[in-house]
């Protein structure tokens with residue numbers, strides 16, 4: 001692990017695929033995702049429901065039922081995650097990589113106190129006594145700014161508000177000083193003012209502790225608030241990736257553009273919202289061409305047959321769309337729909 | 340917690356009074372004259388009236404009840420018509436015998452039920468799960484007196500390795516923790532344990548599978564906890580629901596089984612009840628039922644308090 005130079009990215013994912021197979025189940029949820037993430041930086045994964053954001057995130061710690069098959073390459077801090085055995089995997093989970101979930105309501109065990117739940121992680125990862133772990137849990141709760149932390153340590157999850165519960169969840173995730181924090185819609189279940197507090201807290205902690213963070217969200221506002229990089233996911237692939245300014249300011253993929261147009265901003269009163277027509281494709285039965293083509297307003301004939309590659313554009317921005325590809329015939333093909 | 344326990348204990352007083360009322364009423368609700376087995380045939384009307392007065396049946400009902408209750412709380416349950424011995428002297432050893440049998444059955448049944456329930460809860464939906472389900476359904480549906488007879492035929496008659504009936508040479512008096520005594524316990528306890536094992540296996544399986552589907556299981560795995568620690572979480576979450584089912588089964592077993600105790604001639608409360616019914620020994624019947632009913636009330640109380648102790652979500656203080 002230590003052989004890795006400080007300059008190498010913390011996370012390197014190459015051509016990741018995740019597939020669930022079972023008795024009457026065969027679904028390819030992630031279909032070739034590649035990205036890198038530097039130490040201490042943050043990335044946001046955007047996309048519609050069902051596009052595979054959570055599954056991509058879980059793949060980083062292989063948090064799946066046995067029905068999942070993973071392929072490709074995942075290296076986190078020099079560790080080949082896909083090659084790990086059960087025991088090593090347990091050390092990674094909650095140690096090197098930890099995760100915050102969407103529903104603070106249900107993500108904590110209802111019959112154990114907050115203190116017990118934080119402490120047991122420390123006991124198993126660091127081999128310290130339960131009492132020492134309990135003391136550490138207290139300082140963690142203080143770190144995430146839980147008021148009267150001492151009392152909250154003895155509280156059960158149902159005795160805390162949603163915001164406090166999510167803070168407790170964050171404290172739990174930070175317990176073993178992870179280098180990579182995964183946050184799956186950490187604020188979606190919270191009300192607006194609490195959302196902002198939690199986001200600010202996460203950003204502050206990230207800088208303070210030097211963690212890399214991967215956020216998943218539907219919320220563009222959240223994305224530009226917390227992310228250095230943004231990746232936009234559609235049907236199990238990244239369709240666009242770039243810096244936060246690039247994606248928000250100048251989206252290049254038609255899907256990202258549609259996503260921007262269908263989002264409500266504060267200064268948009270009176271502006272007509274323009275939602276993307278149609279619904280995401282069925283992952284069990286993907287079309288042969290670009291999966292977005294049936295909903296795309298600028299799709300042309302070749303889009304239905306050719307799978308676009310992720311093309312590098314100026315400034316390091318990347319988009320997976322034939323209009324940026326090399327196919328010369330593309331520009332001459334007629335638009336599929338007049339709009 | 341303490342306050343709740345205290346209040347819950349106070350609640351049992353009206354319940355106990357209700358139970359005693361029902362037991363008292365039993366004599367008057369039972370078809371036929373309660374004194375029919377005491378009054379000699381061809382007795383004169385005068386003699387019958389005398390007997391009625393002797394047993395206090397000429398007084399108004401509330402007075403009769405209070406008098407009876409007064410006796411009961413001081414431990415006087417009356418005299419058995421058949422044996423002419425105090426009812427309590429008959430009931431207590433029987434209760435002890437049933438307790439012995441029930442404890443053995445509980446040990447067998449709960450251990451088996453929990454084991455199979457946890458296994459199939461962990462592999463819910465697989466062939467293993469389905470075969471456990473088939474087993475437990477069979478266990479619940481087999482008539483246990485029939486199973487008892489089959490076991491007697493196999494182990495006592497054909498293989499001749501275990502005694503068929505009774506509690507051994509010295510009866511319940513000399514029953515001890517040794518093979519000579521315990522061998523008598525095996526077959527009836529096994530027979531009695533089958534139904535609770537099946538019921539508990541199903542309850543545990545359902546609860547465990549349900550708990551394992553909860554969101555927080557993800558968090559536990561994401562924290563990197565080993566399987567045995569995750570199991571502790573599963574157990575603590577499943578415990579309240581499982582305890583409730585166990586309490587009911589325990590109460591049922593402590594009540595004794597008329598059929599199984601009769602098949603194995605086990606001198607417990609079931610056996611006693613059976614005899615009392617057939618000989619119309621009303622004081623005996625009344626005393627036995629009262630003791631058993633009080634057991635039910637007590638077990639319910641214990642389960643309730645235990646549940647509150649293990650589940651922080653139940654706030655009852």
Ligand SMILES: Nc1ncnc2c1ncn2[C@@H]1O[C@H](COP(=O)(O)OP(=O)(O)OP(=O)(O)O)[C@@H](O)[C@H]1O
Pocket residue numbers: 020025027029047048049050051052053054055056065067218283
């Ligand atoms: N364990 C699983 N078995 C089978 N299919 C699964 C499993 N987990 C996820 N999926 C499928 O993978 C697809 C993508 O799921 P995922 O949770 O990654 O979506 P998402 O982008 O996070 O959506 P959302 O915004 O709603 O959270 C869904 O169609 C889902 O049904």
Ligand SMILES: [Mg+2]
Pocket residue numbers: 053054055184
């Ligand atoms: Mg999701």
